[in-house]
Amino acid sequence: MRVKTFRGSSTAAVFADIKAEFGDNAIILSNKSVEEDGRKIHEIMVGVDGQEEAVPAQETRDEVIDAAMNNIPDWNQEWNQIKGHMMALLKPQMNLNLLAPRQRLALEYLEREGVENKVILDLFQQLRGDKSKAILPELEKIAPVRALDSKNWPQKFQALAGPHGAGKTSTIIRLALKEKKENPTARICLASADQGQGKGRLVLRHYADLSGLEFRELASREDFAKLIGESRKFDRVFIDLPGLGGNAELEGWLTACGMHGPCDLAVHLVLNPYYAPAQYTAFLKKFQSSKVKSLIWTKLDEACNYGALVNTSYESGLPVSLLSYGSGLRNSMQPACEKDFWRLVFKHQLPVQEKMNFAKAV
Ligand SMILES: Nc1nc2c(ncn2[C@@H]2O[C@H](COP(=O)(O)OP(=O)(O)O)[C@@H](O)[C@H]2O)c(=O)[nH]1
Ligand SMILES: [Mg+2]
Incomplete structure (x- = not known):
């Protein structure tokens, strides 16, 4: 500078x-x-x-x-x-009179919810001078939503990456059970590459056995090669990736496993909504890879606001694909849709609550 x-x-x-x-x-x-x-x-x-x-x-x-x-x-x-400090200095120059009261209230709300200044300033630039402009289409450009389903994500290999304890293993089980329920003839394989976490591996194997799904351990590059070799046997393979401690980074890790080439793989990054801002930056760096296609937000039920969801899409350019809001395996996640996502941000309403309220109303 x-x-x-x-x-x-x-x-x-x-x-x-x-x-x-x-x-x-x-x-x-x-x-x-x-x-x-x-x-x-x-x-x-x-x-x-x-x-x-x-x-x-x-x-x-x-x-x-x-x-x-x-x-x-x-x-x-x-x-x-x-830059963060500079944004704070710049903000007094953001002339809110250029906005309609509705637009201003929306920006003030997002700021209270933990949306970062650079996102607010960006929104301000988009809205200024046009008091009739709605904020939601601008927000949808910043945080796009693309549901985690086989239409949007046709890749055979669906891997979940993210820090330890983020909810990867639970989400894989939920996804596999959902797919099995919707399409009972689907040939699904669960694969655990999380060799450091014995418990997660056993849990995954347990659910695979219970539900009649195939299970594979991925401990070496050869295991990955073997799985790719037999992939014609499966319609869908869900891979549980390790938390990657220390200096390990996803890009290098995928390359070392032979998964970085033209393999039919989509990685989804699993995060929780209440990390510190610097932590998101660190995670986005650690899990940066061209194979990472979307963000999965878990533990939404434990958060008090949802600004981090907007910030992380802004920072990474990744769409949000799945929302999870309970520790159980049933009724605890929904493929993301715009309505659920913005209700969560603006009304703190979890997708399940909306359905419960709807059930009460009818
Ligand atoms: N409250 C809540 N807990 C969750 C959610 N998703 C997962 N968990 C819990 O978080 C803990 C860690 O999950 P796990 O799937 O083992 O994380 P992993 O280390 O990323 O594989 C478990 O106790 C899960 O039951 C969620 O959406 N809400
Ligand atoms: Mg796990």
Whole structure:
């Protein structure tokens, strides 16, 4: 980041200088007026992402600070955090009068729900100047929904990735039982690649045995190759992936298992709605892969708000495919649909509650 201070006799003149030098890329860090020799001087400090130091000598205070900041090791890793602070500074400049009261209330609500400033600012940019514009279509672009079913996700191999305890094994069992119920002749295989978690493996095998489903252990690259080789025997293979502790990353892990090539695989990332913001960034990095196609949200019943769902789609560009809201295996999940998703965000209504209310009403 490059930081630079512009000064001039009017705010408009200073902004014109900023625009001439940096176009629309500058982020305003501070904006103040000072008296000098009886004259009023406007001073605006801006930051520009991705701009390297252009001035050779460290002459001014700002340039010295800038050089020092550029020398901090892993500076780029800090950039996201700094950006967050900048957003907080920018927000007072978000002129809410440009919005209709309905639009403003919706943004205020989303902010209270934990939707991040950068998402709010993005929405503001889309809405400003058009008071008749509805917010939901804009939100649907940020957090698209694509139900987890065989029409939307025809890949034979459906793998669930995510941190330990996120709900991968439970969701695989629920998905397999649902598929079996809807299509009793389907040839379904459950495969456990989670060798570190003995219990999850046994639970999966147990449900496979109980429900007459095939079961495979995937402990080595050869096991994966064998499963791919016999895949014609199955209509659908659900794979339980390991939590990937330490520095392990999904992309490398899939490559090591021979699952990264042209194999007919869709990975869905299972997350809970109440991690800290930095944790989502870390998980999205750890589980980043072209094979990851959607987000599955579990433990929705344990959360007090749902801003994280919007933030994570915004950050990753991934659609939401499944909503899970109970620890049991029955009546605890729904393939995501837009109505359920936005009712959850705006009304805290779990999909199951809606159905119960409907049942009471009829
Ligand atoms: N409350 C609640 N608990 C859940 C949900 N999904 C899974 N769980 C529970 O979370 C725990 C961890 O789930 P598990 O499937 O073993 O996670 P894994 O480590 O990702 O395979 C289990 O006790 C599940 O019963 C959910 O939607 N709501
Ligand atoms: Mg498990």
